[in-house]
Structures are given as structure tokens and as C-alpha cells.
Amino acid sequence: xxxxxxxxxLARGLAGALLVTTxxxxxxxxxxxxxxxxxxxxxxxxxxxEVKKEAGWLxxxxxxxxxxxxxxxSVTIAEGTxxxxxxxxxxxxxxAGKVVRTQQLTSTLTATLDGDTLRGxxxxxxxxxxxxxxxxFTGKRxxxxxxxxxxxxxxxxxxxxxxxxxxxxxxxxxxxxxxxxWTVNNGVLANQPPAHVxxxxxxxxxxxxxxxxxxxxxxxxxxxxxxxxNSGVYLRGIYEIQVLDSRGKALDSHNMGAxxxxxxxxxxxxxxxxxxxxxxxxxxQRHLTVVLNGQTIIxxxxxxxxxxxxxxxxxxxxxPIYLQGDHGAVSYRNLVLRPxxx
Numbered sequence: 001x002x003x004x005x006x007x008x009x010l011a012r013g014l015a016g017a018l019l020v021t022t023x024x025x026x027x028x029x030x031x032x033x034x035x036x037x038x039x040x041x042x043x044x045x046x047x048x049x050e051v052k053k054e055a056g057w058l059x060x061x062x063x064x065x066x067x068x069x070x071x072x073x074s075v076t077i078a079e080g081t082x083x084x085x086x087x088x089x090x091x092x093x094x095x096a097g098k099v100v101r102t103q104q105l106t107s108t109l110t111a112t113l114d115g116d117t118l119r120g121x122x123x124x125x126x127x128x129x130x131x132x133x134x135x136x137f138t139g140k141r142x143x144x145x146x147x148x149x150x151x152x153x154x155x156x157x158x159x160x161x162x163x164x165x166x167x168x169x170x171x172x173x174x175x176x177x178x179x180x181x182w183t184v185n186n187g188v189l190a191n192q193p194p195a196h197v198x199x200x201x202x203x204x205x206x207x208x209x210x211x212x213x214x215x216x217x218x219x220x221x222x223x224x225x226x227x228x229x230n231s232g233v234y235l236r237g238i239y240e241i242q243v244l245d246s247r248g249k250a251l252d253s254h255n256m257g258a259x260x261x262x263x264x265x266x267x268x269x270x271x272x273x274x275x276x277x278x279x280x281x282x283x284x285q286r287h288l289t290v291v292l293n294g295q296t297i298i299x300x301x302x303x304x305x306x307x308x309x310x311x312x313x314x315x316x317x318x319x320p321i322y323l324q325g326d327h328g329a330v331s332y333r334n335l336v337l338r339p340x341x342x
Contacts, residue, residue: 038139039313046313048305066308068261084109146285156338163335174207181205191325209322216340218282227273229328237319238310245273257292260307265297
């Protein structure tokens with residue numbers, strides 16, 4: 001059908017449509033540049049960020065130093081800038097210590113791309129309303145996750161005894177400026193923080209790490225955790241396998257044997273507080289298997305990124321085994337590692 005519109009009007013219409021199409025393609029490319037998993041480097045800490053497109057929406061999750069991987073409140077990408085918000089509750093108390101109000105505080109993270117590096121700033125409003133805490137960070141896109149390995153074909157080397165049962169040879173404090181609570185007695189490596197004094201904060205004691213660093217391996221330990229206590233075994237210094245008095249609790253990614261806040265055990269296999277438990281952790285090609293007290297509770301599952309308390313966020317580098325000592329009393333013995341032979 002022949003159009004009766006002047007050529008100039010048709011040309012302007014086509015040009016406009018072309019501009020709209022180009023703008024939409026540009027916006028899509030803008031979004032795709034940020035979508036994915038990012039290993040974050042924070043001042044003296046590690047973090048992790050995921051930006052994803054889901055059912056027509058942008059969504060995400062964030063790990064900031066310690067704690068858990070948590071969902072964010074909003075994700076927006078416009079004009080080359082990523083903006084993320086996360087809302088948290090701040091409890092306000094009066095002089096007598098009574099809660100008078102729960103206030104919501106919104107943290108804002110903004111970032112741009114500098115080549116293949118994510119560069120950004122996080123602003124956290126101070127609870128008293130007097131300005132913001134400002135933290136700069138960088139990020140590198142996480143390497144693609146390898147295929148699920150065939151563990152039956154993996155070859156392990158000779159056992160390496162990490163703890164000799166007599167002293168701390170082969171180990172050192174992860175934080176040299178924090179009080180040491182680790183001792184060795186009768187073949188047991190134990191962390192015993194000072195007794196809590198009413199009205200005063202708990203005294204933090206140091207984490208303990210191996211001097212050697214490792215890549216892929218199977219690690220077997222025996223552990224005893226007192227009632228209500230909490231520790232963790234960090235693989236390569238970045239993946240925490242939770243150690244917790246959690247027998248009888250509903251399945252959760254914060255329970256005994258879980259990859260902290262990331263992978264929930266398929267079954268509860270904990271023993272009671274104070275009992276010796278065996279835990280075997282196999283890390284191969286960023287896939288994790290955990291056997292607790294003879295039961296497989298995590299079966300060759302992919303590890304999507306570091307956990308809270310990681311020494312760094314780079315998943316390509318080797319790292320130590322480190323034992324969490326800054327949360328509570330715990331005892332370990334018979335720590336034996338078998339490295340993967342390539």
C-alpha cells in the first residue's frame with residue numbers, strides 16, 4: 001500500500017523509531033554489563049555481589065564483610081551506573097535501655113565499570129542521623145563456575161596431618177593483635193575465650209590458621225562444640241563450614257555443617273552439645289561435599305562465592321585452613337587433609 005505522507009515526515013518517523021530502538025538496545029547492554037556475580041574487595045575485608053534478571057525484574061544479593069549473604073531491597077541500572085539499596089532496622093532505646101522505636105535505615109551502593117573492574121561507594125546512614133559512613137570498594141567478575149566434578153575420578157595425595165596433638169606447630173594466629181584463646185592439651189586443640197562479665201561486651205579471641213595454603217582437597221576433622229557455642233572451619237580461608245550447637249533445630253544454612261548462609265544441609269546429622277563429631281569436607285573445582293557423622297549432608301554442590309569472614313574474595317587462589325575462634329569455645333582434634341593430585 002502506498003503512503004500519502006510526505007517523504008520528510010516518513011523520514012523523521014523512521015529516524016525517531018531508530019533512535020528509540022538504539023536507546024533500548026543501549027539500555028539492555030548497559031544492564032547486561034552489570035549482571036552476574038562479583039567478588040568484592042573492601043577495606044580489610046571481602047564481599048560478594050550478585051545482580052540478576054529474574055521474571056522481568058532486576059534483583060540481587062550482597063555479602064558485605066561479615067555475616068550472611070542477604071537479598072537487597074532494589075537494583076537499578078541507568079546511564080552506566082548501578083544503584084543498589086538495602087533496608088535494615090535500627091533499634092532505638094531510651095536512657096533506661098527500653099526500646100522506644102525501630103527505625104528503618106537505607107544503605108545505598110553505587111558503582112560504575114572501569115574496564116573489567118567494578119568501582120563503587122557504599123553510604124550507610126548513621127543511626128543518630130549525623131551523616132553517613134562512606135566505604136569505597138572494587139569488584140572483579142567471578143570466574144565461570146566449573147562443571148560438577150566426578151569425585152570418583154579425583155585422585156587424592158598422601159594425608160597431611162595438620163595438628164600434631166602436642167603444640168601449635170604449623171599454625172599461627174590470623175589476627176596477631178587480638179587475644180589468643182587457643183591451647184593444646186592431651187591431643188586436643190581448644191579455644192577458650194575469657195568468661196563473660198555481666199554488663200560488659202564479650203572479649204574477642206583470635207582465629208587460628210594454617211601456615212600452609214591449599215587448593216582442592218578433602219579435610220577431615222573431629223570437633224566438639226559446647227552448648228550454645230559457635231565456631232567454623234574455613235576452607236582456603238574463604239568458605240566457612242559452620243560449627244554450631246544446632247541439634248534439633250529446623251534445617252537452615254546456618255546450622256552445623258552448612259556452607260554458611262549459602263548451602264543448607266539436606267538432613268540434620270548433628271550430635272548433642274559437647275559430643276565429639278566427625279566432619280569431612282571435600283572441595284573440588286568449587287564444588288562442596290560435607291559428610292557429618294557419617295551422613296552426606298551436602299552432596300557435590302556448587303559454591304557461588306565466598307562467605308562472611310573470608311580473608312579475600314578471589315576464588316582462584318589457594319588459601320589456608322582457618323578455625324574460627326572469635327565466636328565461642330570449641331575443641332578440635334585429628335585434623336587431616338588430603339590434597340587433590342593433578
